[in-house]
Amino acid sequence: MSGFTDKVVLVTGGNSGIGRAAAVQFAAGGAKVLIAARRAEASRAVVAEIEAVGGDAYAIQCDVTKSADCDSAVEACLERFGGLDVLFNNAGIIFRDKSALDTTDEHWAQTIAVNATGTFLMSRAAVAAMVARGGGAIVNNASYFGLVGGRGAAAYCASKGAVVLLTKAMALDHAGQGVRINCICPGSVDTPMLRGEMEEMGGADSVRHLFEEKHPLGRIATPDEIAAAVLYLASDEAAFITGAALPIDGGLTAG
Numbered sequence: 001m002s003g004f005t006d007k008v009v010l011v012t013g014g015n016s017g018i019g020r021a022a023a024v025q026f027a028a029g030g031a032k033v034l035i036a037a038r039r040a041e042a043s044r045a046v047v048a049e050i051e052a053v054g055g056d057a058y059a060i061q062c063d064v065t066k067s068a069d070c071d072s073a074v075e076a077c078l079e080r081f082g083g084l085d086v087l088f089n090n091a092g093i094i095f096r097d098k099s100a101l102d103t104t105d106e107h108w109a110q111t112i113a114v115n116a117t118g119t120f121l122m123s124r125a126a127v128a129a130m131v132a133r134g135g136g137a138i139v140n141n142a143s144y145f146g147l148v149g150g151r152g153a154a155a156y157c158a159s160k161g162a163v164v165l166l167t168k169a170m171a172l173d174h175a176g177q178g179v180r181i182n183c184i185c186p187g188s189v190d191t192p193m194l195r196g197e198m199e200e201m202g203g204a205d206s207v208r209h210l211f212e213e214k215h216p217l218g219r220i221a222t223p224d225e226i227a228a229a230v231l232y233l234a235s236d237e238a239a240f241i242t243g244a245a246l247p248i249d250g251g252l253t254a255g
Helices: 017-028 040-052 067-081 105-133 154-177 192-200 204-213 223-234
Strands: 008-012 032-037 056-061 086-089 136-141 179-186 245-248
Touching: 008 017, 008 067, 008 105, 017 032, 017 040, 017 056, 017 086, 017 223, 032 040, 032 067, 040 056, 056 067, 067 105, 086 105, 086 223, 105 136, 105 154, 105 179, 136 154, 136 223, 154 179, 154 245, 179 223, 192 204, 223 245
Parallel strands: 008 032, 008 086, 032 056, 086 136, 136 179, 179 245
Antiparallel strands: none
């Protein structure tokens, strides 16, 4: 999608999966992209990929569970690119096959810290910069598990449900300041994270069909398909959309 010329975009977890796909698509649309993630080498590889086709990108090492890191990521956008127009809160983790009884204190704390608190901390830093610039757009990566419950993912469901309602609350708080805030709720997506989970379950070749068959469309999404929806919500074409939780789940939550 075009229309991001000279826009400044910050992507957390932008070095892999959906985040990488979004960073590449934003850059292709003319945006200046800052990737904030923990794995610096992987982030630099995405920057090199964007620069190789004439895009403008920069990477900063960032732990979204730390408010100082989130503040530093936004400050890097201001110092290097002169502002911040779009934030895609994509960083996230999941511990599979963990009912409440199987979820340790550490599992719970880490999941909430990255998925919910990280989204809050980065959004708080970004909103201040966007208000000063006259407005902006935030897209949060929730999950269909933020809309419906799921087995073996108690902490993840709680964290993504928090992202959905944080999105709605912040959308109301900041609509009058020109900041639109929405979230996406993907189903299963063919990312390195999901492929790793498949390997733990017995191998991608043998268990992939289990993920595919639960979606009415009969397959899992590509990262590019999810990223395209992120770009739409961040674009001027979605100027009248705020507070939305958009399922991108192949019909999984339709009934």
